[in-house]
Amino acid sequence: MLDLLNPVILSVLTLVVLSLLRVNVVIALLIAAVVGGLTGGLSLEGTFDTMIEGLGGQGETALSYILLGTLAVMVARSGLTRKLIRRVMPLLRGPRAVVLFAIAGLACFSQNLVPVHIAFIPILIPPLLAAFDRMKIDRRGVAVALTFGLKAPYLIVPLGFGLIFQGIIVDSMEDHGMEISLGQIPLAMAFPVAAMAVGLSFAILVTYRKNREYEPGKPLAGTDGSPLELLDSQEELRWTRQDVAVLLGLAVTLVLQLVYGSLVMAALAGVVVIFLLRGERWTDGDPIVDRGVGMMGTIAFIMLVASGYATVLTETGSVDDLVSSAAGWIGDSQILAAVVMMAVGLLVTMGIGTSFGTVPVLAAIFVPLAAAVGFSPLATAALIGSAGALGDAGAPASDSTLGPTSGLNADGQHHHIWDTCVPTFLHYNVLIFAGGIVAALVL
Known part of the structure; x- marks a missing residue:
């Protein structure tokens, strides 16, 4: 029988409840880690030691966030922000639904065509808040659109991050005795992605179609004015040396990210290029970095703590115990097997915080189990891929939500849990859950 007192279940429920009660995410993660560690057999001291040892697991991601924040501040300090606002605003005069679908489509390119993942968000989205506010767009709809673009492509398109994710599914299944080709994975993931598309459409056309007002006058991170003030400014926008230097810095960042696959290296190079080209003075480095840390530091620190939290859950062995107990509870029922596998995937992904890292954990038990109850390799891939992706959209410490x-919170008017995590969880994870089960039973 599924152990409802498993440390993973208790810890994840603690994290979710505290987050919904608006407890700071960092504090919620720390308390959830203590719950997971103590119920998993670790001492209090051992729990914190394990968590601290695991902080480095997301060190590169955290550092890249800080450097992206610094780069975003440089963009905001230049004239590029105003130029972008002036250029984009005339294009955003159509129906709000069209704008939100366009944002989702643009975000999709960040996973394959130009695989920069979330790197574009802190640079592109803050200037667009002016247009969103003028159109009275509900930013929760924007969050849902962005998250669709960050998740759906890697589930179904075997390019960029999708090639990595789908390759992990193939390798994990083959490691445990079930053969499947990479070309079959998109078909296996078609049902979950279609479910996500339904969730996106419902969010845009129904849930968040009404006007939402935001407080005017809130300064945009890295600038001294609110988005609407920047939009309404009549200042003549000429190209300056600073603008050109920042634009070249962004180009260098993009190229190096594509060539070397290291966002830290790419963002640092972009920042250095801007300084070398005198887009910013070296003596202004302190206030620029301070603003960058203020903009992205909290998110970077959340990623570090989330890495330590995942290490605690892994170290206790509770993840393996949860998967094993689920396997013993299923019997030979395909429907029950599909439901339990998806539920375990949701819990593990919410705890570990990464769909990519969840797949190998689930495959170890779920591949033999799927074979035992008669699932085809295609159906097994659909279950493992969907279960691995579950939770990523709504997890407080996932980069798909952060x-x-x-x-969207560049002016301090967007709450991470209630305006990003809850909307994306409701519109995607519930439907992915159903889509994965349907795929398993049909394929």
Whole structure:
């Protein structure tokens, strides 16, 4: 029988409840880690030691967030922000639904065509808040659109991050005795992605179609004015050396990210290029970095703590115990097997915080189990891929939610849990859950 007192279940429920009660995410993660560690057999001291040892697991991601924040501040300090606002605003005069679908489509390119993942959000989205506010767009709809673009492509398109994710599914299944080709994975993931598309459409056309007003006058991170003030400014926008230097810095960042696959290296190079080209003075480095840390530091620190939290859950062995207990409870029922596998995937992903890292954990038990109850390799891939992706959209410490929040909260008017995590969880994870089950039973 599924152990409802498993440390993973208790810890994840603690994290979710505290987050919904608006407890700071960092504090919620720390308390949830203590719950997971103590119920998993670790001492209090051992729990914190394990968590601290695991902080480095997301060190590169956290550092890249800080450097992206610094780069975003440089963009905001230049004239590029105003130029972008002036250029984009005439294009955003159509129906709000069209704008939100366009944002989702643009975000999709960040996973394959130009695989920069969330790097574009803190640079592109803050300037667009002016247009969103003028159109009275509900930013929760924008969060849902961005998260669709950050998740759906890697589930179904075998390019960029999708090639990595789908390759992990293939390798994990083959490691445990079930053969499947990479070309079959998109078909296996078609049902979950279609479910996500339904969730996106419902969010845009129904849930968040009404006007939502935001407080005017809130300064945009890195600038001294609110989005609407920047939009309404009559200042003549000429190209300056600073604008050109910042634009070249962004180009260098993009190219190096594509060539080397290191966002830290790429963002640092972009920042250095801007300084070398005198887009910013070296003596202004302190206030620029301070603003960058203020913009992205909290999110970077959340990623570090989330890494330590995942290490605690892994160290206790509770994740393996949860998967094993689920396997013993299923019997030979395909429907029950599909439901339990998806539920375990949701819990594990909410705890570990990464769909990419969840797949190998689930495959170890779920591949033999799927074979035992008669699932085909295609159905098994659909279950493992969907279960691995579950939770990523609504997890408080996932980059699929932290990324949208980093851009939409640039003026302090977007709550991470209630405006990003809850909307994305309701519109995606519930439907992915159903889509994965349907795929398993049909394929």
